[in-house]
Structures are given as C-alpha cells and as structure tokens.
Amino acid sequence: MGYWKLLFFAFHILTSFHGLCNGQPDFRAHVCGDNGTTSMYESNKNTLLSSVAPNIGRNGFYNSSVGQNSDRVNAIALCRGDVELDICRSCVNDSTHKLVQLCPNYHGAIGWYDKCMLRFSNYTIFHQLDIGPERSLFSLNNVSDSDVPQFNQALRLMLDRLREKAKSGDSLRKFASERTSGPAFQTIYALSQCTPDLSDIQCYDCLDGAAKAIPYCCNGRQGGRVLRPSCNLRFETERFYNETPATPQPPPGKDSSTTRTVIIIVVPIVISVILIIMFICIFQRKRKHRKPTAKIETMDEISSIETLRYDFGAIRIATDNFSDSNQLGQGGFGVVYKGTLPNGKEIAVKRLSRDSGQGEQEFKNEVLLVVKLQHKNLVRLLGFSLEGTEKLLVYEFMPNASLDHFLFVVIWHQNMQCMVNSQLSQMSLALVY
Numbered sequence: 001m002g003y004w005k006l007l008f009f010a011f012h013i014l015t016s017f018h019g020l021c022n023g024q025p026d027f028r029a030h031v032c033g034d035n036g037t038t039s040m041y042e043s044n045k046n047t048l049l050s051s052v053a054p055n056i057g058r059n060g061f062y063n064s065s066v067g068q069n070s071d072r073v074n075a076i077a078l079c080r081g082d083v084e085l086d087i088c089r090s091c092v093n094d095s096t097h098k099l100v101q102l103c104p105n106y107h108g109a110i111g112w113y114d115k116c117m118l119r120f121s122n123y124t125i126f127h128q129l130d131i132g133p134e135r136s137l138f139s140l141n142n143v144s145d146s147d148v149p150q151f152n153q154a155l156r157l158m159l160d161r162l163r164e165k166a167k168s169g170d171s172l173r174k175f176a177s178e179r180t181s182g183p184a185f186q187t188i189y190a191l192s193q194c195t196p197d198l199s200d201i202q203c204y205d206c207l208d209g210a211a212k213a214i215p216y217c218c219n220g221r222q223g224g225r226v227l228r229p230s231c232n233l234r235f236e237t238e239r240f241y242n243e244t245p246a247t248p249q250p251p252p253g254k255d256s257s258t259t260r261t262v263i264i265i266v267v268p269i270v271i272s273v274i275l276i277i278m279f280i281c282i283f284q285r286k287r288k289h290r291k292p293t294a295k296i297e298t299m300d301e302i303s304s305i306e307t308l309r310y311d312f313g314a315i316r317i318a319t320d321n322f323s324d325s326n327q328l329g330q331g332g333f334g335v336v337y338k339g340t341l342p343n344g345k346e347i348a349v350k351r352l353s354r355d356s357g358q359g360e361q362e363f364k365n366e367v368l369l370v371v372k373l374q375h376k377n378l379v380r381l382l383g384f385s386l387e388g389t390e391k392l393l394v395y396e397f398m399p400n401a402s403l404d405h406f407l408f409v410v411i412w413h414q415n416m417q418c419m420v421n422s423q424l425s426q427m428s429l430a431l432v433y
Helices: 002-023 039-055 085-102 145-167 198-215 258-290 299-307 312-318 362-374 404-414 422-429
Strands: 027-032 061-066 073-079 109-112 117-119 135-138 174-179 187-194 225-226 231-236 327-333 333-339 346-352 381-387 390-396
Touching: 002 346, 027 085, 027 135, 027 225, 039 061, 039 073, 039 085, 039 117, 039 362, 073 085, 085 109, 085 117, 117 381, 135 198, 145 174, 145 198, 145 231, 174 258, 187 198, 198 231, 299 362, 312 333, 312 346, 362 381
Parallel strands: none
Antiparallel strands: 027 109, 061 073, 073 117, 109 117, 135 225, 174 187, 187 231, 225 231, 327 333, 333 346, 346 390, 381 390
C-alpha cells in the first residue's frame, strides 16, 4: 500500500513540474539592468507593467510611462506581427510575471518570447534606436556542407528584401515575413520586425546590423534568430509564423447565372457612383470661384515639425540635468539654461512652466509658427522637446547680449502688435536671455 502511495506522489510531482514548464514554453532570453531601486520606483513599475497587457492594441505594440524624474518607469511591449490579439496579450502578461520574477529591484529589464517582447527602463526608450543588449539563438540542425553557400545566398537576399519591407511599414506596424526556395528542395522561412515607433532609417539600420550578425551566430544552421530591443529577425527551414490565407478562387465552369447576376447588380452601382463623383467635381469647381480655399495642414508641415524635435534625454545631458550652474535666467514663463550638444554646438534651452496648461499639439503648432516667422533680430529657434509634462524650446546660444532691445524696437516701430498673438509673444519675448 505504501508503494502505491509513493508512486502516486511521484506522479503528482512530475505532472505539476510538467505544467510549470509548459506554462511559459517559449521564453527565449532575458537581460536585467542595474539594480538598487527605490520603493517608489518599484510601485511605479508594478503599476505600469500591470497595465501593459490589457492596453496593448491590435497592432501588437504599446508604450507608456509612470512616475516622475528618477522614479519614472518607461515600458514597451511588442508582439510578433502575425499574432492574434488574445495570444499577444497572454504572451505580454506572461512576460510581465517572468521579468518581475527574474529581475526584482532592477531599474530595467528586457525579455524575449517567441511571440512577444517586453521591456522596461528608467531611461527614455520611446523613438530610440537601441541595438543592445543583443542575443542570438541558433538551431541544432545543420545545413549540409555542400549546400551552405547556396543556403546563405538565398537567406541573405531574402533578409535584404524583408528589411526593405519592414522599414517601409507605418507607425502602427513594421513587420514582414517571406519564404524562399533553398538548396536540396528546402524552403527557408524568415521574418523581420522593428518597434513601430522607429523611423524608417532607424528600422533599416537595426535590421541591417542584426542580419550582419547571422554569419557569426548561425552560419550553416537550419535556423537562427537575432534579438535586439528595437528589432529582431528569425529564419527556419520549417514555417513558424502564421501566413495570411489567400482568397480562394471560384472553381472554373460554374454556372454563368451567378456571373450574370453580379454584372446586373454591379454595373448600375458603378455608373451611379461615377455620376455622383462628376456632380461633386462640378459643384466644387463652381464653389471654388465663390469661396476662398481653406488652408489645411499638409503632411509636409507635419513632417517638418518632427524634424525639429530633440531627444529629451540628450537635452538633459547637454544642460547637466538642468543644473543651477547652467542657468542663464528666469522669466515669467520658465527658466533658461545653457547647454552644449555632443557636436560642441552651444544652445539655450527654455524650460517652460508645467502649469502653462498648453496641450502637445497646440505647443507644436506654435513652434512651427515661430520657425516660419524667424527674423534677423530674433534669437533663432532650433527646435523643441517633449517628455510627459515637460516642454522645452531649444534656441541658438547668443553669448554677448540680450535681444530685448531689438525685439521691442521691431515690434514698436513696425507696428507689429496686430500680427503677433499673445501666445507667440509669450514664446518669443519670454525666451530672450
């Protein structure tokens, strides 16, 4: 009797262990950052990480922050581009528990599953190209020695195509998958993906570096992957991703009555739509002569404002964390600091008061307006930076003298008060140092 009890107990232990192993079967790698966090940082981290999985959208990407200053926590979650939403959220939820367990009291960590990646840090990680820490994995199965050159050639060309496709994605998804024929009747499957907050160039550079790591980690292997915080790629000789099913074609020779019915229905609809479009075009043409065309914001203007954006972390470093020794002065709308960019260029940074009540889009519109209204007697605006409630304006540093005299002379003698609204005046006059 005791023998059977012992056997049952052993079986229970084995099945429990098997369940634990299968709960998170595809956790591939993780890296912990610096440890030694405060209780406030840990509280912010737990609050942030618990909100990531429920809030991740159908594009499989989510980023958010909680806290202020040194207790601020930033997080990014990215699911593989072919994964359904429920599987994506489940994977991110597993990652949350896994990282908290593996990296307790750490300022940052990153973990990779087969279907998702989760990352948190006390540094700014949004819109940043991060190529490290990097991890590579490879298959235990080898390509035949005689087939390696042909296999590598087919793989390299496919990864080049995938890099172009992925970087050409939009702000919701930068993902591409493909298959190609290899040697010895093999099929090679591969995918490439970037976090969609990257620019096209950043995505291209990240995937290009990852592809160059393949010969060092995975040469002659039937599968491999390179994992980076901002991008990842993978290849296998067996399909590992979900392919979108092709639209089924109707079988040939089916009765023509269905086709005839479709034509009878579709043709009148198409003709009606064409007539409506023609009527609208004629109406708009007549209306244009009577009514001035409204000015709308173009995509070029939207793009130009983003080119003026500075990284908040870079400005923080340039001003020595907004130290008092770098303070140039203080006005009614904030403090001005002197800073030095990595290329040696000196700048003046206006740190606007947080209680201004101004929204992000309104702030960007005003920046764009100030840039367009540059004047030889006005200090030159170089750009701006946004981070949470922080709003910074970056100006060209004028070491010799204040520009107050020139500003007031221009506005008073040229009677420009009617052309400068109160908000623009706030930004131009209050920022003179």
